Amino acid sequence: MSPTTAGIRSIAARNLINGLWSDAGSVHESINPSTGDVVGTYVSAGRPEAQAAVASARTAFDTTGWSRHASLRARALDELADRLAERVPDLGRTLARENGKLLQQTTWEVALSVDWLRYSAASALTQIAGRAGEPEPGAYFHSTPEAMGVAGIIAPWNSPVILLVRALGPALGAGCTTVVKMPGQTGLTNALFAEAVAATKSLPAGVVNVLTEAGNEVAPFLVESPDVDVLSYTGSTHVGRAIAAAAARTLKRVNLELGGKTPMIVFDDADLDVVVPQLVMSCILMNGQYCCTGSRVLAQRGIADELRTRLAAALEAVKVGPAEDPSSQLGPLIDKAGVARVDHVVEEAASYAKVIVRGGPVTDPELAGGAFYRPSLVEVEQLDVPLVQQEVFGPVQTFEVFDDEADAIHRANATQFGLAASVFTRSDLRARRVGRELRFGGVWFNTWGVLSEHFEQGGFKQSGYGLLCGLAAITEFQNLKTYATAASQLA
Numbered sequence: 001m002s003p004t005t006a007g008i009r010s011i012a013a014r015n016l017i018n019g020l021w022s023d024a025g026s027v028h029e030s031i032n033p034s035t036g037d038v039v040g041t042y043v044s045a046g047r048p049e050a051q052a053a054v055a056s057a058r059t060a061f062d063t064t065g066w067s068r069h070a071s072l073r074a075r076a077l078d079e080l081a082d083r084l085a086e087r088v089p090d091l092g093r094t095l096a097r098e099n100g101k102l103l104q105q106t107t108w109e110v111a112l113s114v115d116w117l118r119y120s121a122a123s124a125l126t127q128i129a130g131r132a133g134e135p136e137p138g139a140y141f142h143s144t145p146e147a148m149g150v151a152g153i154i155a156p157w158n159s160p161v162i163l164l165v166r167a168l169g170p171a172l173g174a175g176c177t178t179v180v181k182m183p184g185q186t187g188l189t190n191a192l193f194a195e196a197v198a199a200t201k202s203l204p205a206g207v208v209n210v211l212t213e214a215g216n217e218v219a220p221f222l223v224e225s226p227d228v229d230v231l232s233y234t235g236s237t238h239v240g241r242a243i244a245a246a247a248a249r250t251l252k253r254v255n256l257e258l259g260g261k262t263p264m265i266v267f268d269d270a271d272l273d274v275v276v277p278q279l280v281m282s283c284i285l286m287n288g289q290y291c292c293t294g295s296r297v298l299a300q301r302g303i304a305d306e307l308r309t310r311l312a313a314a315l316e317a318v319k320v321g322p323a324e325d326p327s328s329q330l331g332p333l334i335d336k337a338g339v340a341r342v343d344h345v346v347e348e349a350a351s352y353a354k355v356i357v358r359g360g361p362v363t364d365p366e367l368a369g370g371a372f373y374r375p376s377l378v379e380v381e382q383l384d385v386p387l388v389q390q391e392v393f394g395p396v397q398t399f400e401v402f403d404d405e406a407d408a409i410h411r412a413n414a415t416q417f418g419l420a421a422s423v424f425t426r427s428d429l430r431a432r433r434v435g436r437e438l439r440f441g442g443v444w445f446n447t448w449g450v451l452s453e454h455f456e457q458g459g460f461k462q463s464g465y466g467l468l469c470g471l472a473a474i475t476e477f478q479n480l481k482t483y484a485t486a487a488s489q490l491a
Contacts, residue, residue, distance in 0.1 A: 013042040013191030015049060015212060016198055018056035019205030024049055028214045030187045033100040033332040034322035036369035042187025044214035050179070050221040053209035057150045057177040058227045060206030067147040067175035070128050076202040077121035077172055083196040085114045091161065095189045096323040099157055100332040100371065101286055103324050113165040116469070119453040120169030123474050127173070130480065138487025145478040147175030148253060149229030152222035154243075156235045157183035157334060158289045161193060166457070166468045167232035167255070168208070174477035176230065177207045181222060184214030185334055226250050230477055233257075234291075236391070237416070237462050255466030255476045257459060259391040260291040260419030263412040264448065265402075265434065268302035270424040272310060274446065279397070280314045282422070282448045283375055284330045288395030289338075291463075292420040294448055295392060297377075297399050298408055304401045308379070311399070312357050315375045320362055322370065332371040333394060339373045342394035346376045349387045353380040356399060383414045391417070405430070409437045418460030422448045 013030075014021045023043050030039045045053075061067060084091075092107030101109075130143030151171040155164040160182055171178050182190040194210040197203065211218050222228050223246045230253040233243050237258040247254045264282060266275055282294025299307045321328030333339050339361050346359065359376030362368075375395035380388055387398055402408045412421055420442040423431045428445075435443040441459045444450060451457065456470035466476050 013040065013188050013212070015043060015045050015053075016194040016208075016210040017049065017053045018209065019198065021198075022049060022052075026214070028184060028187065030098055030185075031335070032097045033335055033371040034097070034324070036336075036371075039094075039097050040188050042184070042191060042212055044184055044187070045211040045218050046213075046215065047217040047221055049211055050181075050218040053179045053211055054150060054152075054222070054225055054227050056206035056209055057179050060204055061147070061149055061177040064204050064207075066177060066204055066207055070124050070175075072202065073173055073175060074121045074124040076200060076207075077117050077124060077169060079202050080196060080200045081114045081117035081121065083199045084110065084117065084193070087192055087196055088114070091189060091192050093324070094192055095161065095186060096331075098186045098189055099160075099334055100323050101158075102328055102331050103326075105286060106323075109159055109162045113162045116162065116165050116453040117169050120173040120474075123170065123471075124173035127471070127474050130482075140485045140487075141482060143480050143482045145174070145475070146481050148477055148479055149176060150227055151176040151178045151477055152181070152225075152228040152231040153178055154181045154219050154222065154231070154233045154235065155183065157185040158286055160186045160189060163234045164193070166473075167234070170468065170473035171230075171232070171477045172207070174474045176477045179209045179222060179228070180211065181218045182210065182212050184212060187212045187214075220246070223247050224249065228252060231255070232466075232468070232476070237464075240464055253476070255468065256464035257291065257419075257457070257466070257468065258462065258464040259417055260293070260459070260463055261296060261388070261391055261415045261417040262292050262294050262420045262422065262448075263296040263298050263438075264294040264422045265298045265408050265412055265424065266300065266303065266307060267408075267423075267425040267427075267430065268300040269426045270303070270446075271426065272303065272307060275307070275424050276310050276314055278422070278424070278448050279311055280318065283315065283397050284318055284395050285449060287331050287333055288375070289334065289393050291391075292442075292449060293393075293395075294422065295397055296388065296412075297397050298402055298411055299399065300408070301401055301403055308356065308399055311397075312377055315357050315359075315377055315397075318375055320367065320372050320374055322367075330372075330375065330395060333373055334371065336371045338394065339371050342373055342392060342396060345387065345390075345392055345394075346378065346396060349378050349380075349385070352382065352385050353378045353387060353398070359395070383411060389415055405434055409434060413437075413439050416462040419463035420444070
């Protein structure tokens with residue numbers, strides 16, 4: 001039986017444990033940040049449900065052939081992709097209602113998740129071999145990758161489907177069984193994803209367990225449990241540090257993608273007709289609630305005045321509106337508490353920086369029920385200030401002026417974060433020269449936000465460690481076992 005019904009949910013969206021729907025836990029409301037209205041209700045799991053889910057995943061790993069049957073895993077991932085593809089419109093609409101991202105963005109997210117699952121299906125078949133060799137006469141070695149065991153996956157609310165799939169796909173492809181902890185802000189979306197899992201007949205019971213949590217019991221249990229062998233977390237640097245420290249007690253493998261502070265470096269030879277729309281989109285995509293939000297604009301002095309004027313005008317013209325309105329360019333933040341937090345950051349910045357575009361909470365009567373915030377642009381000179389050093393997670397950009405390549409590199413690298421950066425210049429040599437010196441896991445040239453499941457994603461410095469997507473992703477969920485045989489033992 002499905003945990004949801006079409007449209008507004010008449011029953012609480014439930015959790016999936018060992019292939020069965022569970023209504024154990026507390027019931028919470030899901031709120032539409034565009035309107036403040038209740039979208040439906042969901043069941044929030046606690047520690048008992050987490051224990052049951054981990055036990056289910058452990059049993060599935062220890063007693064079934066899942067970890068050794070690569071063709072089964074590939075078939076199951078392809079089938080899960082099919083079941084997800086069938087739900088793209090419903091999932092996109094529900095996610096837009098729950099977290100406020102524009103409908104075209106949420107639909108794109110779910111559709112792209114289908115492709116990422118298919119990539120993992122191919123990886124399950126193609127990345128199963130180790131190496132073999134005879135390093136000295138009569139000594140024969142070969143290595144084989146093996147699934148680590150039970151994988152805990154903690155997904156964030158800003159892109160819960162694709163950032164879940166980004167870890168779930170390679171974990172399943174590697175042969176792990178999984179317990180997924182999804183955010184309470186998207187409880188109905190989570191249940192729809194769980195429906196796709198439940199409808200995937202080639203997935204054995206217990207291989208994928210899906211829990212929604214509004215509190216803070218499931219995630220800590222996944223981190224501390226000795227029955228969870230590897231953990232993948234996407235979220236804030238603050239929480240990531242706490243997870244890394246707690247996970248050390250069981251020495252489980254941890255994969256972390258954490259906060260970002262993306263510099264958008266614009267040299268004086270850049271085409272501003274191309275640059276300005278990219279800068280605006282980097283600020284407002286996902287309503288500024290994205291780890292790669294282009295929150296720092298670094299402009300070379302020769303074009304700084306023109307870029308400042310054009311960017312300010314473009315940000316002031318952004319149309320704020322409900323997530324499901326096709327004319328909206330910027331939807332709401334996740335909740336009104338988020339609006340107050342972001343506005344406080346900008347208000348405090350006025351004491352050490354120049355506010356170019358104030359932005360702020362939207363007070364228009366027709367949008368008053370929602371959590372809307374107009375984009376802000378603030379010019380700063382100092383690097384040791386909160387607006388430069390801390391992730392805002394909202395549509396706020398700083399504007400900084402630099403003199404030459406060395407100055408741009410120095411300013412760009414002068415934060416704890418190292419997730420992504422962009423370089424805009426007509427010179428390919430300059431772009432590559434500067435890109436080589438940037439301490440970021442991903443660098444875009446004359447663009448921003450372009451991702452592919454074929455290439456790795458990960459951060460430097462306090463933006464985390466480990467890689468997802470690409471050839472390296474599956475290895476995050478595998479151990480490598482080496483076998484050795486001496487010639488004398490073969491006689």
